Amino acid sequence: MNDEFYRQILNKQQLAEAVPSNKEITAWAMQVIRLLFPEQSKKVFISIGQLQDEFAKLEDELLHIMNATKACVDCDNKNRAKGFFEQLPELYRILNTDIQAIFRGDPAARSEFEVIRTYPGFFAISFYRLAHSLWQFDVPLLPRILTEYAHTKTGIDIHPAADIDEYFYIDHGTGIVIGETSRIGKNVKLYQGVTLGALSVEKNMADTKRHPTVEDDVVIYSGATILGGETVIGHNSVIGGNVWLTKSVEPYSTVYHSPLIKVLKNSK
Template identity: 45%
Template sequence: MFERIREDINTVFERDPAAKTTFEVITCYPGLHAIWMHRIANYLWNHKLKWLARFISHTSRFLTSIEIHPGAQIGRRFFIDHGAGVVIGETAEIGEDVLMYQGSTLGGTSMEKGKRHPTVKDGVVIGADATLLGPIEIGEEARVGAGSVVLNSVPKETTVVGIPAKPVEEVKRKENKLKHADLPDPVEKELNKVYKKIEKLEKKIEEKQE
């Protein structure tokens, strides 16, 4: 147990350059607190103590602003950065070395009691406010851009962005950190189109004035 806790703390230092001391990590990281409370809730859930598991999960949500259903399966070295607004549904499955940013959701799209939430493989990075819906699979080392809505499975080592999310490029370097600057900006593209139209109009006006 203590080895696992030590691993969790080391994961914070590896993922967040703002982390300074072990005491700070233990006391000031709600993402870490949510994961620890989820382990207790998940143990109780798997041992048929459903109400107690849900109560611990509810308490965790109140304390951390992170909602993880006690039935969700989560692997080692999982890290939630910033944390607020993260939601992980009952049948979600998360592999090892996964990183989720604030506001991201692993949600369902149906009322069925079977598998209805995403499966996230090892090494995946999910950007802030990204929404992944349904029993889809996000392949190893894939990256989901901030604000994206993912409705279909994503191949491994692929970056997806947009609403709905679409693949952008194969990930050349396997890395755990999501570099938002490397992702294409759809707003910037549209602005460039507007600028070009303005330039054309200005040229036409100049020609008429001459």
């Protein structure tokens, strides 16, 4: 092997060393979530001033992380970090609607505290909401690190660019995939194994809408696969389990898969 091979690896190593580890980045996000929802932490704050100081530290840490990535030469990272933290009250409001949707929609949920502390759906939604906000501020790399971390923890894969409205409810969640250009309205409930995907994954489609739109008040049951950027699930529809959809459905539709099932009675 020649020296050029080793030089290429060393150059990449220097770039990697400058960027905080994925563990540091996800730890920062976890601290933000724990400040918003102290149900996830035993840390106690005794004053508004103390909380303000904690958020200020996290803003400084975000600025450091963004500067270290060096993925954007002319970006005003200081204002982007400030903007992210200024919109936290709205992010907090939306996350609380997600908590309410899960608590109201799941008979097994005994309290909102339980939802916050134990539900993988809320964990994944929390990281998605943080990542989506960073995505909207054109922060590179970090949003994908955050949503992929949630993916590894929960099996729920939500692209940070997906547009998801409030009162979002994921039940069970394992195996859910929500693609980059998906749009999801208010009061939508997804069960495990749902895919909102693309009909084609060709690279030249990167800047086109490739994933479905799901309107308000839709329920999609486990294993349903809905594909295509022009596919719209009309509001107040119910999509049954294991359905395969590549065409739009009208509002108030019920779509279901009807397999042929035989039950044989054993002779005595």
